[in-house]
Amino acid sequence: MERIVYLNGEYVKETDAKISIFDRGFLFADAVYEVTAVLNGKLVDNAGHLARLERSCQELELPLPVSAEQLTQIQKQLVKLNQLEEGGVYLQLSRGNAGDRDFAYPVDTKPTLVLFTQARALLDSPKAAKGMKVISLPDIRWKRRDIKTVGLLAPCMAKQAALNVGADDAWLVEEGYVTEGSSNNAYIVTNDGTLVTRPLSDAILHGITRKSLLQLAEQAGIIIEERNFTIEEAYKASEAFVSSATTFVWPVVEIDGHKIGSGEPGEIAGILRKIYINNAISSAE
Structure with missing residues (x-):
């Protein structure tokens, strides 16, 4: 049809x-x-x-x-x-x-x-089950990433560069700190279980899924820190994941060849994906 x-x-x-x-x-x-x-x-x-x-x-x-x-x-x-x-x-x-x-x-x-x-299949996603591999790249986008414009050539280049080396996506780095993924917000979980993501500013998109996730994480008793983090800190994290409108939560199991945590999708990413989907289904209009 x-x-x-x-x-x-x-x-x-x-x-x-x-x-x-x-x-x-x-x-x-x-x-x-x-x-x-x-x-x-x-x-x-x-x-x-x-x-x-x-x-x-x-x-x-x-x-x-x-x-x-x-x-x-x-x-x-x-x-x-x-x-x-x-x-x-x-x-x-x-x-x-x-x-x-x-x-x-x-x-x-x-x-x-x-x-x-x-x-497209949102609930039954292979990347949600197996996790993603990402690479880090310099963030070459314009300075008003908070405005959701169709000027997406730089993110397209980043995603293609990842695919060219057998990865699934790219995390973008500016002045030593991760901004976000090519088409998603980025998160890590520290070894003490703290959820870390970059604070809102002109440097990142103000994700709608991000907002809901942080609210749900707080309700679940997860400690949250909105602060900048480096790619080196991400290598040593116990978990990493991304969020967007149509991925919800996808775990990241490898960054630049570094295995994240056990190399398998993490517990907190799994919990957040589950509670986000449950909430989305019950509140959808």
């Missing part, structure tokens, strides 16, 4: 969706995006994703043409039309078609709003 996608107020077949070559999302990556997980045909943590979308738009002076409530209805309609039970809904908003290429923000341009669904 051909997917139905949303484009500027219309639900159309994916092969019929057309965007101008002068769209600023295409020419300048002048666009923001969000991905909301879907479990059992329902949206997970969606309010947080839409709140972050609004913040990204404000930071870029990018007008959002519909309300959060309208976006939610569009997402739910796409899930229904595509009979999606498990996967995600991708949302992208660009500044639109400026009529020609020019660096300055155009005046009175109508934004381009696109949404589509992606079916």
